[in-house]
Amino acid sequence: MVNNPKKMLSFEVFPPNTEVGTSKLFKTLDELKELSPDFISVTCSNNNRTDIGHTTIRVADYVNNTLNIPAVAHLSAAYLDKNQVKEILEQLKTKGIHQILALRGDITTLPTKNDFHFASDLVRFIRAYDETFEILGACYPDIHPESQNRVTDFHYLKEKVDSGCDKLITQLFFDNNTFYDFQERCAIAGIEVPILAGIMPIVNRNQAIRLLKTCNTPLPKKFVRILEKYEHNPLALKDAGIAFAIDQIIDLTTEDVDGIHLYTMNNAETAKSIHHATSSLFYQELS
Ligand SMILES: NC(=O)C1=CN([C@@H]2O[C@H](COP(=O)(O)OP(=O)(O)OC[C@H]3O[C@@H](n4cnc5c(N)ncnc54)[C@H](O)[C@@H]3O)[C@@H](O)[C@H]2O)C=CC1
Numbered sequence: 001m002v003n004n005p006k007k008m009l010s011f012e013v014f015p016p017n018t019e020v021g022t023s024k025l026f027k028t029l030d031e032l033k034e035l036s037p038d039f040i041s042v043t044c045s046n047n048n049r050t051d052i053g054h055t056t057i058r059v060a061d062y063v064n065n066t067l068n069i070p071a072v073a074h075l076s077a078a079y080l081d082k083n084q085v086k087e088i089l090e091q092l093k094t095k096g097i098h099q100i101l102a103l104r105g106d107i108t109t110l111p112t113k114n115d116f117h118f119a120s121d122l123v124r125f126i127r128a129y130d131e132t133f134e135i136l137g138a139c140y141p142d143i144h145p146e147s148q149n150r151v152t153d154f155h156y157l158k159e160k161v162d163s164g165c166d167k168l169i170t171q172l173f174f175d176n177n178t179f180y181d182f183q184e185r186c187a188i189a190g191i192e193v194p195i196l197a198g199i200m201p202i203v204n205r206n207q208a209i210r211l212l213k214t215c216n217t218p219l220p221k222k223f224v225r226i227l228e229k230y231e232h233n234p235l236a237l238k239d240a241g242i243a244f245a246i247d248q249i250i251d252l253t254t255e256d257v258d259g260i261h262l263y264t265m266n267n268a269e270t271a272k273s274i275h276h277a278t279s280s281l282f283y284q285e286l287s
C-alpha cells in the first residue's frame with residue numbers, strides 16, 4: 001500500500017500588532033510546520049494596509065524562508081495605488097514569495113484609492129507585471145454579501161478567474177451542500193482551477209460573532225443550536241466547533257474536494273486537533 005499525496009491542506013494566520021504577539025506567532029508557525037501543509041497564507045490586516053512590509057510580508061518571509069513552507073501573502077488592493085502595489089510585488093519577489101491571494105479587501109470607513117476597484121483589477125495588474133506569480137482568488141459559495149444576486153456574483157467571479165487566477169479559496173461556509181452546488185456552478189461556467197474549501201472551526205464565541213457579522217455567512221440550524229447551547233461553556237463550544245469542522249472535512253474529502261484551507265488562524269492547538277483527526281483522508285491509498 002502506497003500513500004500518494006493528493007488533496008491540498010493549508011492554514012491561514014494573521015499578523016499580530018505587537019512584537020510579543022509576533023514572537024508568539026512564530027512559535028505557532030513552528031508547530032504548524034510539523035503538520036506539513038502545502039502552504040500557509042498570511043492575511044493583510046485592516047490597519048496598516050499600506051505598510052504590510054512589517055506585518056504580512058514579515059510573517060510570510062518567516063514561513064517561506066525560515067520554515068521553507070510556501071507562503072501565500074494576502075494583498076488587499078482597494079486602499080493601495082499602482083505604485084504601492086508595485087513596491088509590494090518587488091518586496092515579495094526579493095523574498096522569493098511568489099504566491100499571492102489577490103483581494104479587493106473589506107471596505108471600511110477609510111477612503112479607498114482609485115486604481116483597484118475589484119479584486120479582478122489586481123489580478124490583471126499582477127499578471128501583467130510579472131507572470132511568474134501564482135495568483136489565488138477568493139470565492140463565495142454563499143454569495144458575496146454585497147452582491148445583488150447569484151447571477152452577477154458568478155459573472156464577476158468568472159471574470160476574476162479569467163483575469164488570471166490559478167486557484168480559488170472559498171469564504172468560510174458551514175453547509176457542505178452550498179459548496180457542492182457552488183462547485184457544480186463553477187464546472188458549468190467552465191471555471192476549471194482548483195477550488196480549496198475554506199473551513200473555519202469556531203472555537204471562540206466572540207471571534208465567531210465578529211467574523212460572522214463581517215462575512216454574513218448563513219448558519220445551519222444545527223450550528224446555531226451549538227452556539228446557543230454552549231454560549232457560557234467555552235470548553236464545550238471549542239470541542240463542538242472542532243468536531244463540526246472535522247465532520248465537514250470528512251464529507252468534503254470523501255467527495256474529492258481539491259483541498260482544504262483551514263481558517264484556524266493563530267491557533268496551533270486547533271490546527272493540530274483537526275490534523276490529528278483527518279490527516280489520513282488527504283492521501284489516496286494505492287494498492
Ligand atoms: N482571507 C481573506 O483575507 C479573505 C478576505 N475576504 C474579503 O472579502 C471581500 C471581497 O473581496 P474579493 O473577493 O477580493 O472582492 P471582489 O472584488 O472579487 O468582489 C467584491 C464584490 O464586488 C463584486 N464585483 C466584482 N467585480 C465587479 C465588477 N466588475 N463590477 C461590479 N461588481 C463587481 C463581486 O460580485 C462582490 O460582490 C473583501 O472584503 C475581502 O477582504 C474574503 C475572503 C477571504
Ligand SMILES: Nc1nc(=O)c2c([nH]1)NC[C@@H]1CN(c3ccc(C(=O)N[C@@H](CCC(=O)O)C(=O)O)cc3)CN21
Pocket residue numbers: 014016017043045106171172207210211214215263265
Ligand atoms: N470579509 C472577510 N474578511 C476577512 O478578512 C476574511 C474573510 N472574510 N474570510 C476568511 C478570513 C478569516 N479572517 C480572519 C479570521 C479571524 C481573525 C481573528 O481571529 N482576528 C482576531 C483579532 C485580529 C487583530 O488583532 O486585529 C480576533 O480576535 O478577532 C482574523 C482574520 C480573514 N478573512
